[in-house]
Amino acid sequence: MIDKQVERRRTFAIISHPDAGKTTLTEKLLLFGGAIQLAGAVKARGEQRRARSDWMKVEKERGISVTASAMTFEYDDHTFNLLDTPGHQDFSEDTYRTLTAVDSAIMVLDAAKGIEEQTKKLFEVCRLRDVPIITFVNKLDREGRDPFDLMDEVEQALQLEVTPATWPIGMGRDFLGCYDLFNDRLLLVNRNKERREEGGILCQGLDDPQLDRLLPESAVKRLREEVEMARGLCPTFDLETYRQGHMTPFYFGSALNSFGVRELIAGVGKLAPPPRAQKAKERVIDAHEATVTGFVFKIQANMDPKHRDRIAFVRLCSGHFTRGQKMLHVRSGNLLTVHNPVLFLAQDRALAEEAYAGDIIGVPNHGKLRIGDTLTEGEQLSFTGIPSFAPELLQRVRASDPMRAKHLGRALEQIAEEGAARVFKPRIGGNFIVGVVGALQFDVLADRIQSEYNIPVVFESSGLYTARWLECSDQEVMKKFASENSGYLSDDHTGAPVFLARNSWHLETTQKDWPGITFLKTMEQH
16 A cells, blocks of 8 residues: 555656746646646636745745745656756755755746756756656747757756657747657647646547648658657666656657646656655665654745745655654654644645655644654664755844834744754854855845734944854863853854854864864755
8 A cells, every 4th residue: 555655656856047937837737637727827816826835924015936846746647846946046045945845846947048057057956866857948939049059058068968758839920839758748738727627638649640631741851850859869768767867758848838848747757756765874765664764854834824834844664654643753763643733735634644755745833843853753864965054144133123123033033943044043142143054035024024923123334254054072162162252152042052154264273273163155954
């Protein structure tokens, strides 16, 4: 039973540069999965027009995804767990952690722009983890670049073998549809947007006379020439090479017009790997094992503004989980009874009665769970590869109203536990220091602290260059270091000591002067 359920699971993320159409694609996938009735593009204007997956107030106002949300839906005898990742580069750390929880990814490219800066960054993360990638070339309803040109760019820039799964027939105003090369079907654009696109016309290869009947002569001629050329230039699709992360199949379409989305989701079901084995410090955990294990890859506070709630997103790595189950919280050694775990449909949540390896469940908690924590049925395990990055931008933060300083401390601690920012409490001096990876995060934080905790705040320059976590096996050395550098020492929300450097010279000379201390740029979270 457990094997069958695990094999049905597909846990994947969508990665793209902002504005390549990721949110629209997410929405259409949910539409095909029957998870939402109407996609944003056909809903009434105003409030409802924002996509279901962009739920935080800041996202609704700016139209960008800034937190990763998880959505579960069923389609064609598979259970899909889709993790939506922030497209904006200032939120790369959240995205990085989300990619630790998936087994494959869809890379969305804008047909007119190809690979953009952020796509490349996110791809590097997938490469580090050998995450298999399916490529979706979006916006074919507008004029774009030549398909060969796009495929060549992916091959050169990302060092991936490419092979087309579908092939476009025209583009922009002349976009007629695609030919499905994997299943020999002709897929025509349905100009009537109210109806869902149907399953395509089965053909006996490209020489089928049906093509001549259904398409203009020039389009058929071009299709046959291009496909012959593509088949000659590109390697044949190989499932193993794709699953090892070395080859990407190309799907073409237009998410806005729901075109090519059905083939894409069918492709994920057929090609993408079921839940993969996960590495822990102690051993490798296979998804088919009977006992339940999982790790926290994200914490989200205040998903429901009416209730002060915090939800830990847990990726199950093995076993069959049932509601009310007792789990060992390895870091603290405490038993945790999971009374009301939730499955997500973006903002809508449903109680999860059961879940299997590969699923993402939400565990409501009051601050006990942190990013990187492992949950098991009793075994001492800690999953690896969930890092924290040293922030590149540091600012002091204070409440506009000094009477609310204490409340601000609590709000910052919650935000730090979510992993949305690093919060440092200097050992000397009062104001907290907030560290982030990208400047937009300061705006988002100010907005969130104001709207969720009702504390207006001011961010001010800190005159600091960067932060480094400190590790030292000799307590005496650490004590001596602390007394000589107390002005530059602080503690993060977990109580770990952090060195705050004024500039690069300050950091380098301090490192040279204290060879017995390790200055860490990334910190593994357990």
